[in-house]
Structures are given as C-alpha cells and as structure tokens.
Amino acid sequence: MAMANAYLTSSFTSIRLRPSDFSSVKSFPTTKSHLYLLVSPRIDSTRNKNVMMCASVDGVDSMSSSSFSLKSGPETDYVPMPIVLIDQDTDPDATIVQLSFGDRLGALLDTMKALKDLGLDVLKGTVTTENSVTQTKFFITRLSTGRKVEDPDVLERIRLTIINNLLKYHPESSERLAMGEAFGVKPPEKKIDVEIATHNHVKEDGPRRSLLSVETADRPGLLLEMIKIMSDINVTVESAEIDTEGLVAKDRFHVNYRGAALNSSLSQVLVNCLRYYLRRPETDEESY
Incomplete structure (x- = not known):
C-alpha cells in the first residue's frame, strides 16, 4: 500500500489527504461529525502540531499518549466511563472494536500494534465525536484468513488487550475498570455486588x-x-x-x-x- 499522510485537525471539521497517496481508494468521505482514517503501513504526523490521531499498523511511528490526547481543557478529577465494545453483527466481513473513554483517547498506534500482534489485520478506523465523547472504531479481520474473528478465545484476548492498553496509557482508568483491582495504579472505589x-x-x-x-x-x-x-x-x-x-x-x-x-x-x-x-x-x- 502506498505511503499515506493524514492530518486530523483539532477543529474536527476536515481531513487533508493527498489523492496520490491512495492507489486503491476512489473516494474518501468526510463530514463534520465523522473523521475517517485509512490505515496504512505508515502515516507521518510530524508535520502538523495539531495532529490529533494517526495510525500505523507496524507501530514504528508509535508516539507517547500525550501526543494523542483529545483533552483540550484543564485537568479535572472526573474520570469518564471506559467502554470497550466488540460488535460481530453490524459488518458481515469484519469484527468491529469500539473504544471510548470520554474526551480522553490516546496511544492508538500502540493499540493497533497490539491487535496486530494477536494475528489481526486492521482494515480501517473511524473516529466520531459527539457531546464531548470520542469514540474510535477499528474494523479488524484475521490476518491468516481475511475473515472476521469467530474464535471466542481471540475475542477475549482482544478485549483484555485493549483494556490493558487503557490501564497503561490512561492509568486513571483503573479506578473505573474491574482489572484495575489487580493491574491498575488505583483500584475501583466501589466494587460491584x-x-x-x-x-x-x-x-x-x-x-x-x-x-x-x-x-x-x-x-x-x-x-x-x-x-x-x-x-x-x-x-x-x-x-x-x-x-x-x-x-x-x-x-x-x-x-x-x-x-x-x-x-x-x-x-x-x-x-x-x-x-x-x-x-x-x-x-x-x-x-x-
């Protein structure tokens, strides 16, 4: 796949792409509320200081979580609800993994690298911002077959891998996750009965x-x-x-x-x- 440069601006209203960078894409839709990201082997985000997200399947260009922070206001004590959704029904050809953590979202390169390490191929990703909540979706298949993930063991590993990444790059999430009890920096204050x-x-x-x-x-x-x-x-x-x-x-x-x-x-x-x-x-x- 050809080299791609994608710039997602902080206003969340536009994406600037080089048409010559995409050899197999005929059109690339953009709207104010949805930002579409084509995953390529390497995406260079170093030319724009306002870049909010870039993706690399091989993880070579992985950056620190602070480079991807979508938090623009002052720090607060409130910790949003982390949500990890694995959807097998919406797309007939791919498993959809959706991640949201309020207005905080980072280390996406590392998340994609972790998914690839599980033998998965990230076909594309989308980012949606609504009511200050940012949601990222990855469309993934098995690298060996090109088909959606069916094995329950792999699905559980996907879920735990993403939660592990949340704990690593957003340690504050540990107080809102069950795994924070054993692996986080701060266990949940309220335990579920x-x-x-x-x-x-x-x-x-x-x-x-x-x-x-x-x-x-x-x-x-x-x-x-x-x-x-x-x-x-x-x-x-x-x-x-x-x-x-x-x-x-x-x-x-x-x-x-x-x-x-x-x-x-x-x-x-x-x-x-x-x-x-x-x-x-x-x-x-x-x-x-």
Missing part, C-alpha cells in the same frame, strides 16, 4: 435462533466462561456483541440449539447455569 449486578434472560429472535442477554460484574476470562457454559449444554453461539462498560459486562449472544431457537425449558436451564457460574465470587484460573 455480583449478586445484584447479574441479570440474564433469553428471548425469541426468529424460528432459528434466540437472543441471550447477560449483564454481570466484569472479570478476566468472562467471555470464555460463558461460552463454555453454553457449550456444555449444547447451545451454539452464532454471534456476539461484547460490551464492557467500566466494571460491568453487558453481552448479547445469538444462540441456537441444533439449528433452532431455544424452547422455554432449555432457556431456563441456560439462565440457571449462567446465574450459578456468574455469581461465583472468583473465576477459576483455567478460565483466564
């Missing part, structure tokens, strides 16, 4: 599948644990949306039993199994 936080239910989603919704206290290995529970009772997961909102995990799974929607009896069995395992005080080591 698992008994109160855990809710799960199943509803119909057509004749061939059901929709399982799970809300519980977050912890490492949570996704793998839930997938294993479903596998143990022969429930197949077709797709998933994995949403980590601070200390809470809010996940949705499209599931079926032998190609059909779950009946009421099996739905109740699944709910009971999840309730039992998710309300355990600790996760077994083999779930990590």
Whole structure:
C-alpha cells in the first residue's frame, strides 16, 4: 500500500489527504461529525502540531499518549466511563472494536500494534465525536484468513488487550475498570455486588435462533466462561456483541440449539447455569 499522510485537525471539521497517496481508494468521505482514517503501513504526523490521531499498523511511528490526547481543557478529577465494545453483527466481513473513554483517547498506534500482534489485520478506523465523547472504531479481520474473528478465545484476548492498553496509557482508568483491582495504579472505589449486578434472560429472535442477554460484574476470562457454559449444554453461539462498560459486562449472544431457537425449558436451564457460574465470587484460573 502506498505511503499515506493524514492530518486530523483539532477543529474536527476536515481531513487533508493527498489523492496520490491512495492507489486503491476512489473516494474518501468526510463530514463534520465523522473523521475517517485509512490505515496504512505508515502515516507521518510530524508535520502538523495539531495532529490529533494517526495510525500505523507496524507501530514504528508509535508516539507517547500525550501526543494523542483529545483533552483540550484543564485537568479535572472526573474520570469518564471506559467502554470497550466488540460488535460481530453490524459488518458481515469484519469484527468491529469500539473504544471510548470520554474526551480522553490516546496511544492508538500502540493499540493497533497490539491487535496486530494477536494475528489481526486492521482494515480501517473511524473516529466520531459527539457531546464531548470520542469514540474510535477499528474494523479488524484475521490476518491468516481475511475473515472476521469467530474464535471466542481471540475475542477475549482482544478485549483484555485493549483494556490493558487503557490501564497503561490512561492509568486513571483503573479506578473505573474491574482489572484495575489487580493491574491498575488505583483500584475501583466501589466494587460491584455480583449478586445484584447479574441479570440474564433469553428471548425469541426468529424460528432459528434466540437472543441471550447477560449483564454481570466484569472479570478476566468472562467471555470464555460463558461460552463454555453454553457449550456444555449444547447451545451454539452464532454471534456476539461484547460490551464492557467500566466494571460491568453487558453481552448479547445469538444462540441456537441444533439449528433452532431455544424452547422455554432449555432457556431456563441456560439462565440457571449462567446465574450459578456468574455469581461465583472468583473465576477459576483455567478460565483466564
């Protein structure tokens, strides 16, 4: 892919691109509220002091998190809610990973490098700013197959990798993340009561599948644990949306039993199994 120079200005109203830099792109849409970033092997951001974000898959040009800060006002004590969303449904060809941390967003090169180290290819990225909240989306596929990520183990590794990067480059996020208890500089002040936080239910989603919704206290290995529970009772997961909102995990799974929607009896069995395992005080080591 040809060398690309992308400048994202602090006003968030324009992108300046060299048409000659893109050999395979016919058009490149821009709007005031959405900034589109084409990921290339190298993007040079050194020519503009107002650059807010640039991307490099190989991480060679990785810069310090302060270079990417979207925070323009004075420092405050308020720590925004960190959100990591893994979306398997919206795009048929790619897994979408969305990251937001209020108006603070940095170390994006390092995040992309970490994803590549997992054997993933970042196809493109988008940045959206709304009501002072900045959201970054990465569209990723498996580097070996060019297809979206299906393996639950890889999905969990993606989630934990992004959370690890948040803890590393935004240490203040540790007080809003479950992993901040063990790996952050400051543990969460308020811990989630698992008994109160855990809710799960199943509803119909057509004749061939059901929709399982799970809300519980977050912890490492949570996704793998839930997938294993479903596998143990022969429930197949077709797709998933994995949403980590601070200390809470809010996940949705499209599931079926032998190609059909779950009946009421099996739905109740699944709910009971999840309730039992998710309300355990600790996760077994083999779930990590």
